[in-house]
Amino acid sequence: MVLEMKVPSPGESITEVEIATWLVEDGDYVEKDQPIAEVDSDKATLELPAEESGIITLKAEEGDAVEVGAVVCLIDMDAKKPEGTAKETTKVVEAETPKVEAQPKEEKTTYASGAASPAAKKILAEKGISASTVKGTGKDGRITKDDAVKAVPSMGTPTGGARGSEKSKLSMLRRKVAQRLVAVKNETAMLTTFNEVDMKPIFDLRKEFKEDFKAKHGVSLGFMSFFTLAVVRALKIYPDVNSMLDGDYKISHDFQDISIAVSGPKGLMVPVIRNAENLSFRGVESEVKRLAIRARDGQITVDEMTGGTFTITNGGVFGSMLSTPIINPPQSGILGMHNIVERPVAINGEVVIRPIMYVALSYDHRIIDGKESVGFLVAVKEALENPIELLMDNNPKKALEL
Numbered sequence: 001m002v003l004e005m006k007v008p009s010p011g012e013s014i015t016e017v018e019i020a021t022w023l024v025e026d027g028d029y030v031e032k033d034q035p036i037a038e039v040d041s042d043k044a045t046l047e048l049p050a051e052e053s054g055i056i057t058l059k060a061e062e063g064d065a066v067e068v069g070a071v072v073c074l075i076d077m078d079a080k081k082p083e084g085t086a087k088e089t090t091k092v093v094e095a096e097t098p099k100v101e102a103q104p105k106e107e108k109t110t111y112a113s114g115a116a117s118p119a120a121k122k123i124l125a126e127k128g129i130s131a132s133t134v135k136g137t138g139k140d141g142r143i144t145k146d147d148a149v150k151a152v153p154s155m156g157t158p159t160g161g162a163r164g165s166e167k168s169k170l171s172m173l174r175r176k177v178a179q180r181l182v183a184v185k186n187e188t189a190m191l192t193t194f195n196e197v198d199m200k201p202i203f204d205l206r207k208e209f210k211e212d213f214k215a216k217h218g219v220s221l222g223f224m225s226f227f228t229l230a231v232v233r234a235l236k237i238y239p240d241v242n243s244m245l246d247g248d249y250k251i252s253h254d255f256q257d258i259s260i261a262v263s264g265p266k267g268l269m270v271p272v273i274r275n276a277e278n279l280s281f282r283g284v285e286s287e288v289k290r291l292a293i294r295a296r297d298g299q300i301t302v303d304e305m306t307g308g309t310f311t312i313t314n315g316g317v318f319g320s321m322l323s324t325p326i327i328n329p330p331q332s333g334i335l336g337m338h339n340i341v342e343r344p345v346a347i348n349g350e351v352v353i354r355p356i357m358y359v360a361l362s363y364d365h366r367i368i369d370g371k372e373s374v375g376f377l378v379a380v381k382e383a384l385e386n387p388i389e390l391l392m393d394n395n396p397k398k399a400l401e402l
Contacts, residue, residue: 003052003075009068010041011302017041018065018172019072026058029081036073040172044269044302048072055079063169116143123148174267184327189365192324195377197384199340199355202226205387205396212402217282221400223337224260225284227312229391230383231335232256232277235310238376240368242309244330250367259308259328260288264295270328271300272308282401316340322358332367335380336360 007017017039024036030050037048050056054075060066116124116131120143124131134151136143170178184190206221213221235242235256243252258276262269271291276284294300311328316339325336336359343356361377383390392399 001077003054003077004071005048005051005073005075007039007048007066007068007070007072010039010044010046011306014041014068014302016065016067016172017046019060019062020045020171022058022062024056026056028056029079030054030056030075038298041302044300044305045171045173045298046301047298050075052077053081065172115141116148117145119145120148124151127151171267177267180329181326184329188327188329190327190362191365191370191373192360192362193370193373193377194322194358194360195381197357197359197381198345199223199357199384201385201387203355209396209400209402213282213400216402217286219282219285219289221281222285222288224288224312224314225281226384226387226391227335227337227380228258228260228273228276228279228284228288229281230380230387231258231310231312233383233390234376234379236277237379238372240372241333241363241376243367244309244332245364245367246330253309255309257307257309259305259311259331260291261311261313261328262292262295264298264300269295269300269305270308270311271295271304272306274307280401281399310334312337314338316357322360324360325362327362327364332364333373333376334362335377336362 010017018041020038020040022037024030024034030036030053032051032053033049035047036050036056039046039048052075054077057074057076058072059074060070060072066072115136116134117138120134121131123145124134124143129148129151131143134143134147135141136147138144138147202223210221213219239252242256243250245251255275256277258273259270260273262271271294273279273284273287273291279287291300291304294304308328308331310331311325311334313325313334314337315323315325316337320338321341322338323336325334327334338358338360340355340357342353344351345354345356346352347354359377359380361373361380363373365373388394388396
């Protein structure tokens with residue numbers, strides 16, 4: 001019996017996928033549930049497991065776009081499993097062909113004297129070019145001044161080094177990301193506002209409690225929990241930043257699903273921390289770690305990246321000092337974190353050195369006014385610079401569950 005394997009639906013609204021990589025070859029014997037291919041949708045890369053055991057016949061090529069429900073391969077379930085775990089290969093030995101000695105090229109007649117005109121000799125000597133490498137166009141092969149000038153490479157003429165190029169098709173995921181980024185720039189009134197955060201209070205808390213926190217909870221006390229909870233607080237104060245447009249209507253949310261941008265093997269992915277308003281520092285750190293591992297291992301699902309009411313992205317891990325992050329549609333706002341640099345700042349009339357991070361909020365001005373956007377970012381700054389009072393209810397140990 002031959003089984004027709006069809007492309008399953010990776011998620012709602014996805015009608016087409018692309019065969020990114022076949023993990024098996026045509027004619028291989030595959031086991032049930034063995035990954036046989038990686039397929040790209042416009043949201044994620046997913047593994048396609050074999051539905052039954054048998055000999056596989058591929059019906060699509062790598063790079064092909066196939067509709068959900070289309071047949072991509074056949075599995076002959078009646079075929080017997082070949083002995084051994086590896087396919088035998090036959091080494092083909094090509095018959096040796098006698099080598100033909102290359103005949104020396106016939107040397108062209110050279111002239112002991114007068115091979116180049118005096119003007120041509122001068123030009124070639126100045127540029128260090130041998131006359132034997134220049135083809136003369138004058139009488140009897142004589143090198144003229146014009147020949148010498150043409151032999152001298154110009155500043156724009158390549159004179160060596162690798163100059164290869166390669167053309168490769170973007171994955172469906174990357175193409176979709178590109179389309180969405182262009183759409184955001186064209187279809188939203190996106191603006192960015194900036195501020196700076198003194199990270200010393202958070203540094204002090206982490207220095208005091210990070211070892212006990214990790215020992216008890218099994219996760220590190222990072223910056224992301226502080227930023228996530230500061231964002232949750234600010235979204236409650238400025239709910240328009242937690243809203244989105246749907247045609248002529250505004251959709252307001254009474255929950256905070258925070259999308260976290262993470263770098264995965266297929267590019268940037270944005271999994272969602274659901275109901276972040278209900279999570280503690282431990283809860284946020286545990287969820288960030290879980291989602292980051294799943295994204296790194298290529299196990300993240302479409303459902304885990306769907307939704308979200310606000311996004312946080314951290315370009316600082318790559319060394320970014322300042323940027324204008326692009327909104328993750330249909331959301332209306334995104335917070336950009338950056339690297340932390342010791343800078344001189346004025347505090348109480350004195351110049352001191354503090355670890356400073358620049359933060360950026362990009363927002364859709366169609367739904368968020370300047371007052372709300374600036375107020376939101378100031379609220380985030382206030383919570384990060386006074387975390388004990390505003391995020392921990394003046395009890396760090398209780399907040400960190402120590």
